[in-house]
Amino acid sequence: MTIALHPLAQFTVETILPLRIGRLNISFTNAALMMAIVVCLITGIIVYGTRRAALVPGRLQSLAEMSYEFVADMVESNVGHEGMPYFPFIFTLFTFILFANLLGLIPWAFSVTGQIVVTFAMAAVVFIGVTIIGFIRHGLHFLRFFAPEGVPKLLLVILVPIEVISYFIRPFTLSIRLFANMLAGHTMLGIFAGFAALIGVFAIFPIAIDVVLLALELLVAVLQAYVFAILSCLYLNDAIHMH
Amino acid sequence: MDVASAKLIGAGLACIALVGAGIGIGNVFASLISSLARNPAAQGQVQPFAFLGFALAEATGLFGLAIAFLILFVF
Numbered sequence: 001m002t003i004a005l006h007p008l009a010q011f012t013v014e015t016i017l018p019l020r021i022g023r024l025n026i027s028f029t030n031a032a033l034m035m036a037i038v039v040c041l042i043t044g045i046i047v048y049g050t051r052r053a054a055l056v057p058g059r060l061q062s063l064a065e066m067s068y069e070f071v072a073d074m075v076e077s078n079v080g081h082e083g084m085p086y087f088p089f090i091f092t093l094f095t096f097i098l099f100a101n102l103l104g105l106i107p108w109a110f111s112v113t114g115q116i117v118v119t120f121a122m123a124a125v126v127f128i129g130v131t132i133i134g135f136i137r138h139g140l141h142f143l144r145f146f147a148p149e150g151v152p153k154l155l156l157v158i159l160v161p162i163e164v165i166s167y168f169i170r171p172f173t174l175s176i177r178l179f180a181n182m183l184a185g186h187t188m189l190g191i192f193a194g195f196a197a198l199i200g201v202f203a204i205f206p207i208a209i210d211v212v213l214l215a216l217e218l219l220v221a222v223l224q225a226y227v228f229a230i231l232s233c234l235y236l237n238d239a240i241h242m243h
Numbered sequence: 244m245d246v247a248s249a250k251l252i253g254a255g256l257a258c259i260a261l262v263g264a265g266i267g268i269g270n271v272f273a274s275l276i277s278s279l280a281r282n283p284a285a286q287g288q289v290q291p292f293a294f295l296g297f298a299l300a301e302a303t304g305l306f307g308l309a310i311a312f313l314i315l316f317v318f
Contacts, residue, residue, distance in 0.1 A: 008316070173302070176302075176305075176306060176309055177298075177299075177302035177305070179309070180302065180305035180306060180308060180309045181298075181301070181302065181305055183305075183308075183309070183312070184305050184308050220298075223294055223297070223298050224298060226294075226295075226298075227295060227298040227299070230295065
């Protein structure tokens with residue numbers, strides 16, 4: 001199989017504009033281009049959609065309003081009113097992941113969220129930010145998070161390590177979940193498309209499967225953005241309200 | 244055994260993780276259907292949690308897939 005047909009070839013990061021500062025490589029790549037497109041598109045929709053706000057919203061305005069209300073509702077119901085200062089962050093996360101996932105599904109587009117660097121950077125920001133918020137709000141009392149109240153002393157020996165591990169594993173599960181979903185979905189589409197290139201007339205069957213898979217991927221793209229946002233909300237809730 | 248074939252076997256073994264994901268996803272939707280059959284009015288409250296559970300269960304299987312890719316392409 002040639003490299004062009006390789007199902008993982010779609011994830012190669014290619015340099016568009018070579019750029020170096022000393023030994024630091026900050027070249028403009030297709031991943032950076034895709035992220036720039038995503039950010040521009042989101043900003044465009046939100047700004048243009050709410051520019052001339054009408055009482056009866058048009059298509060773009062209702063898209064902007066619905067996404068705003070959806071995320072505001074999610075933060076309010078999962079974190080409570082104290083979580084609302086962090087709403088812009090969750091909203092940014094949600095819309096960025098949603099648009100990156102959806103735009104990645106377009107043929108020949110680059111799937112940014114299929115890169116572990118991107119998802120891990122976002123998960124690390126959530127993790128570090130949430131930990132800092134926890135320490136600011138509760139001080140050293142935040143460490144009680146790892147030792148729930150009303151637990152027998154003997155059980156704490158087992159429980160504390162488990163709690164610590166499950167806390168520090170969060171950024172990894174959060175990032176690998178999104179990354180693996182995107183990677184697996186796009187690889188599967190690529191594998192079936194690769195079959196289609198090999199078998200001539202019967203290519204109609206793999207292509208039909210790809211159409212169905214694309215519908216599934218559409219669901220997964222929206223779902224994973226939702227899951228990333230809601231888990232960030234839950235971690236934030238842990239930091240603000242403890243257990 | 245040479246390393247190349249050991250890699251392939253290891254990647255295949257890593258896909259056993261999909262057993263758990265399959266059972267988990269089946270469980271989530273079986274519970275969703277049975278709970279909605281008893282109380283169809285609860286759909287709005289129950290469905291988001293079902294999809295959250297689906298995504299979480301599916302992810303555990305994909306962790307296995309990520310390991311398979313690691314074995315195949317990184318080492």
